[in-house]
Amino acid sequence: MAPRSLDVLLLLCTVCCGCVMSLELVPSDQKKVEKPEGDRVTLECKYTVGPQDTGALDIDWTLVAADTQLEDQQIIMFSGGMPYIVNDGLRDRVHFTSSDPSDGDASIEIINLKSADTATYQCKVKKPPGTQNRKISLAVYIKPAKTRCFVEGAQKIGMDINxxxxxSDGTAPLTYLWEKVSGQKLLPKGSVADEATGVLMVKNASQEYSGTYKCLARNRVGTDECMVVLNVSPPTNVGGIVAGAIIGTLLSLGLVGLLVYFCCKKQKEKKYEKEVQHEIREDVAPPKSRTSTARSYIGSNHSSLGSLSPSNIDGYSKSQYNKVPNDDLERPPSQVPNFVLPKYHGLTVV
Incomplete structure (x- = not known):
């Protein structure tokens, strides 16, 4: 019985030693990985082989199908001492981290991550008779971006403001945190912040609530922020505005009325001046013709000649007679009036 027990013990030791020395994956706590879009990730898959693992080494990375009825999709493989990229969607973005995966490191790196890369990845290492595999869950999130802050409601004392x-961008769930970054740096008393919707409700606003506020949007992989200025002011005096508008309107109408009055007055004055000038012209007698003037002048001289003596005829003829207008003297003989000079003591005045 003793020899048989010893043989059994030796056999068990041999089997256990063989199990320890066969192909094994190095333990890792990388079960689930979360990364932001555009980042890179390393999926670990390191292994060791035993003396009895003498077969050809094959490393195969696949995307595990969410539906068990569908086949897994190959991504990259190492076979016959050469790496091969199989998945076209990852062709330019995936590679083995080691230049020689046969040295015990079958880890891969994926760069420029996309949200579509979210999936479960499986690493399978085969070196007959040993075979081992490991699954890693990868979640790719979009960081919050294009965050916008704004005020809703009238920024007046006593009003409710939101x-x-x-x-605009970011993988849910998103949470929002508000804080005041100016003044006392405390949120208004009685205000309520909803982290899910990003609304900060301010009740019965006062001027001390005025200041700069910052909102921080975040999810599992990143953050983004924005700022807004709150300026609480006294309510507007609506009655004063209406009264001012009415007064301004009345003043404008009064000014227009004055302009119209002065324009009308000016027009009347101009019209009156024209009428006065016209009446004066009608009252003035027309000027006498030069012919009648000349005749009357000559007749008056002729009557005055009766009292002239021969001694003053020369002076008279040179002074008084010469006052007859020239144009009458230049008339043709047919138009000159005929008159006979009187005789004085046997002399005829010429």
């Missing part, structure tokens, strides 16, 4: 924050 400060809102929202990110």
């Amino acid at each position: 400060l809102k924050c929202a990110s």
Whole structure:
């Protein structure tokens, strides 16, 4: 019985030693990995082989199908001492981290991650008779981006105001945190912040609530922020504005009325001046013709000649007679009036 027990013990030791020395994957706590879009990730898969693992080495990375009825998709493989990239969607973005995966490191790196890369990845190492595999879950998130802050509601004392924050990009779930970054740096008393919707509700606003507020949007892989200025002011005096508008309108109408009055007055004055000038012209007698003037002048001289003596005829003829207008003297003989000079003591005046 003793020899048989010893043989059994030796056999068990041999089997156990063979198990320890066969192909094994190095333990890793990398079960689930979360990364932001555009980043890179290393999926670990290191291994050791035993003396009895003498077969050809094959390393195969696949995308595990979410539906068990579908086949897994190959990504990259190492066979016959050469690496091969199989998946076209990852052709330019995946590679083995080691230049020689046969040295015990079958890890891969994926660069420029996309949200579509979210999946479960499996590393399978075969070196007959040993075979081992490991699954790693990868989640690719989009960081919050294009976050916008704004104020909703009238920024007046006593009013209810909402400060809102929202990110256009980012993988859910997103959370929003508000803080005041100016003044006392404390959120208004009684305000309520909703982390899920990004709304900060401010009740019965006062001027001390004025200041700069910052909103921080975040998810599992990143953050983004924005700022907004709150300026709480006294309510507007609506009655004063209306009264001012009415007064301004009345003043404008009064000014227009004065302009119209002066324009009309000016037009009347001009019209009156024209009428006066016209009446004066009608009252003035027309000037006498030069012919009648000349005749009357000559007739008056003729009557005055009766009292002239021969001694003053020369002076008279040189002074008084010469006052007859020249144009009458230049008339043709047919138009000159005929008159006979009187005789004085046997002399005829010429």
